[in-house]
Amino acid sequence: MAQRMIWARLAKVALLALSLLVAGAVTAAIEVRQFDDPVLQQRYDSLAASLRCPKCANQAIGDSDSPIAGDMRERVALLLEEGRSDREIQDYMIDRFGEYVLYNPRLTDRTWLLWGLPAALVVLGAVVIALIVRARRNASNRALSAEERQRLEALINRERTR
Amino acid sequence: MKRRLLLLIPLAIFAILAVFLYQGLSLNPSARDSALLAREFPAFQLSTLEDPDATVDESLLTGQVTLVNVWGEWCPTCKQEMPQLLELAERGVRLVGVDYKDTRAKGQAFLEEFGNPFEVNVFDPEGSLGFDLGVYGAPETFLVDAEGIIRYHHTGYITPEDVERTILPEVKKWRSE
Numbered sequence: 001m002a003q004r005m006i007w008a009r010l011a012k013v014a015l016l017a018l019s020l021l022v023a024g025a026v027t028a029a030i031e032v033r034q035f036d037d038p039v040l041q042q043r044y045d046s047l048a049a050s051l052r053c054p055k056c057a058n059q060a061i062g063d064s065d066s067p068i069a070g071d072m073r074e075r076v077a078l079l080l081e082e083g084r085s086d087r088e089i090q091d092y093m094i095d096r097f098g099e100y101v102l103y104n105p106r107l108t109d110r111t112w113l114l115w116g117l118p119a120a121l122v123v124l125g126a127v128v129i130a131l132i133v134r135a136r137r138n139a140s141n142r143a144l145s146a147e148e149r150q151r152l153e154a155l156i157n158r159e160r161t162r
Numbered sequence: 163m164k165r166r167l168l169l170l171i172p173l174a175i176f177a178i179l180a181v182f183l184y185q186g187l188s189l190n191p192s193a194r195d196s197a198l199l200a201r202e203f204p205a206f207q208l209s210t211l212e213d214p215d216a217t218v219d220e221s222l223l224t225g226q227v228t229l230v231n232v233w234g235e236w237c238p239t240c241k242q243e244m245p246q247l248l249e250l251a252e253r254g255v256r257l258v259g260v261d262y263k264d265t266r267a268k269g270q271a272f273l274e275e276f277g278n279p280f281e282v283n284v285f286d287p288e289g290s291l292g293f294d295l296g297v298y299g300a301p302e303t304f305l306v307d308a309e310g311i312i313r314y315h316h317t318g319y320i321t322p323e324d325v326e327r328t329i330l331p332e333v334k335k336w337r338s339e
Binding site for chain 2: 066071075094095096097
């Protein structure tokens with residue numbers, strides 16, 4: 001019985017792995033640009049993964065088969081071969097399609113809140129934790145008042161005399 | 163009492179977040195301002211759809227307020243948009259078409275079937291002008307003022323309501339500038 005369950009589970013895992021493989025094969029169907037220079041190839045791949053397709057819902061131009069994503073990949077390849085820097089290629093796309101095309105928005109006066117808020121929240125959390133810890137420590141270290149000592153003694157004595 | 167008030171902080175944060183998120187529900191995620199607003203119409207040099215030997219460039223768009231409509235025979239919503247464009251032309255708006263990623267024969271057949279509101283059509287088979295305009299689908303419409311500066315951008319097809327509500331007022335506004 002237990003053995004059968006293990007087999008069923010293995011089959012499930014195998015099926016999942018297979019479907020992932022197939023999914024990989026489908027995305028690989030998008031035409032992939034090959035460069036002789038491995039550095040250019042690496043830059044092309046990272047640009048294609050970091051530029052957002054303006055037409056599609058949340059896909060990088062390297063993942064989308066929409067016509068505009070194809071045009072953009074082609075243009076990226078062309079600009080790379082012209083010797084433009086990554087920054088220049090990003091600017092080129094922003095000039096036409098807006099800041100939207102960057103998956104990693106740049107730090108500007110419009111985006112500082114976006115970048116700063118998580119860090120600010122972490123700092124705020126640390127401050128709150130520190131305050132709580134300090135308050136607790138103070139509470140436990142506080143000396144007993146005369147009245148409290150009396151009560152404590154009374155309790156101890158009651159235990160002893162029993 | 164003070165401690166009690168502190169307990170309200172999460173509730174306050176939640177309320178603020180809820181207001182923002184609620185507003186987000188009514189936003190259109192695909193509506194974005196064109197990157198070209200308030201910038202010059204990109205330079206180009208292309209032939210016209212009507213005549214392969216006639217070359218036009220961006221100077222075509224200076225002198226008066228012009229509505230530039232990017233269309234293609236392959237684009238179904240462009241067909242639905244034609245009656246509105248014809249009406250705009252009838253009401254005195256100057257229209258220039260960009261036949262985007264199309265063949266000459268198909269583009270010409272399209273105009274014959276659905277009417278031609280355009281003074282001239284720029285023929286852009288490779289989509290190079292479209293790319294410089296940041297066009298990622300047709301139809302898209304740009305309003306260019308008399309100095310050749312892009313002043314308004316409309317993504318998707320222009321509905322009959324859009325004609326009255328946005329396009330004509332924008333044309334009027336930039337004519338009087």
